[in-house]
Amino acid sequence: MSTITSVELNYLVFRYLHESGFIHAAFAFGNEAGINKSSIDGTLVPLGALIRLVQKGLQYLEMEANLSNCDVDLDEDFSFLQPLDLITKDVHELGKMVNERRKKLKKDRNKESEKEHEGGRGLVKGKDRHERVKECEKDGERPENRKELEQQHGNQTCKEMVTDQEDMVTVMREDNEAFRGPEPMDISTVLTSQTNEISRSDVIVLEGHTSEVCACAWSPTGSLLASGSGDSTARIWKIAEGRCKPALLNDPPNVLVLKHARGKPNEKSNDVTTLDWNGEGTLLATGSYDGQARIWTTDGEVRSTLSKHKGPIFSLKWNKRGDYLLTGSCDQTAIVWDVKAVKWKQQFEFHSGWTLDVDWRNNVSFATSSTDTKIHVCKIGENLPIKTFVGHQSEVNCIKWDPTGSLLASCSDDMTAKIWSMKHDKYLHDFREHSKEIYTIRWSPTGPATNNPNRSLVLASASFDSTVKLWDVELGKLLYSLDGHRDRVYSLAFSPNGEYLASGSPDKSMLIWSLKEGKIVKTYTGDGGIFEVCWNKEGDKIAACFANNTVCVLDFRM
Known part of the structure; x- marks a missing residue:
């Protein structure tokens, strides 16, 4: 009896099937492994279950090739699943689980990126045109059909702040x-x-x-x-x-809204x-x-x-x-x-x-x-x-x-x-x-x-x-x-x-x-x-x- 981790087993199944060209994959896995039982996270799994696992793996790989929005490495996809998931759930359930976990992973990554850059990466002219270009090229979609971008920005009022003087050094030119x-x-x-510093009294904040x-x-x-x-x-x-007169902002601003x-x-x-x-x-x-x-x-x-x-x-x-x-x-x-x-x-x-x-x-x-x-x-x-x-x-x-x-x-x-x-x-x-x-x-x-x-x-x-x-x-x-x-x-x-x-x-x-x-x-x-x-x-x-x-x-x- 041997002990391997769930990710190792998932990766082993995937790699073997991938490199063997899917020819006699189930039989080869069973014989070459030379085992009758395997311990998966403490659970004994019979050889027959492993063979069914391999057969299901074939179906899963076929399904994987057709999944939409595949922006995660296939190798990484198998880390989303536990071995018992592969054995006990059908192909459609596995696909749904992978997609849900992909979305969660992507959302978590976006949150980390937004936090790192105080509102999101590539913010220029609202939506960085080059990031949009790269996203559209990656997804193979026309930009007019793209969904709302995930970047979110704060809804705070513009205010004047003092620049951190400790980080600055003045270099003067003599001539x-x-x-x-x-x-x-x-x-x-x-x-x-x-x-x-530009005084607060010299700034008008236009909101709307x-x-x-x-x-x-x-x-x-x-x-x-x-x-x-x-x-x-x-x-x-x-x-x-x-002169700018911020106090006037208590009245409705003189603005025309051009709706697109x-x-x-x-x-x-x-x-x-x-x-x-x-x-x-x-x-x-x-x-x-x-x-x-x-x-x-x-x-x-x-x-x-x-x-x-x-x-x-x-x-x-x-x-x-x-x-x-x-x-x-x-x-x-x-x-x-x-x-x-x-x-x-x-x-x-x-x-x-x-x-x-x-x-x-x-x-x-x-x-x-x-x-x-x-x-x-x-x-x-x-x-x-x-x-x-x-x-x-x-x-x-x-x-x-x-x-x-x-x-x-x-x-x-x-x-x-x-x-x-x-x-x-x-x-x-x-x-x-x-x-x-x-x-x-x-x-x-x-x-x-x-x-x-x-x-x-x-x-x-x-x-x-x-x-x-x-x-x-x-x-x-x-x-x-x-x-x-x-x-x-x-x-x-x-x-x-x-x-x-x-x-x-x-x-x-x-x-x-x-x-x-x-x-x-x-x-x-x-x-x-x-x-x-x-x-x-x-x-x-x-x-x-x-x-x-x-x-x-x-x-x-x-």
């Missing part, structure tokens, strides 16, 4: 010229004075969304702020000019994933997880619904003239919409992966980036790309044309940012100083074709390595490495005058950097991860949207 320096500097800056707020954008011409959320709504907030859901409230297929104002500030476009783009007036009325994509819209941009809207989707296509005619102008189907970002070069040409690692430059009326940039080794998360439309910046999960020119096939610069994936990039509003032509053009990049880096595009080198966040950096925004840079992170903090002094000058910390930050056109207010369902508007004065 600063705008964006220039002989060597790149690692700037690990923290606040040494409470004068750097019932799920994480993943996008926000100021109107380019007025005091309207748009926000998009996982609660199937976008909202247009009227922000009074002048046709069915139940908070239906996840209607998550608002992206939004953009036209140049005149008269129309707001929103993209949704249901694959539809919608155009709204400033009165909150839907002007048109644009339907042709077969998957979630990840990126959406107006051209400068405002007659075309460009959308990119995980259906691997980009579409140009004729806004006046309320119909699609042209669909571009050049990518073999999901289209993650789009950006206009001018009124008729644009670039698209994808999980297929490629960047295509397209033009309305052309049936093929007019340029294709190849050089990234992983999905290209973000692309941005510089203010002149002559240089294209890109960033990728391959941990590099690159600069491209229409005059060259290969990248002009390859920035490799980040140690993890680069999520987003932004050009400074400086240099030619901007309101600050006498200042040098700079590119900023934000990475999962918790740093923001500034690059001299002309010389192709690193200027500064800004190290102040304690988690991934998801969002960047330059002030209109190009003197300041705001960054937001899941570490719940927004940091405002002075690019001239090379240090943090203001900070704000809330109760949820920050998905996006943006400046108003005057440069005296900054908005930030949070995972705790709120939007905060902060006064900025130096």
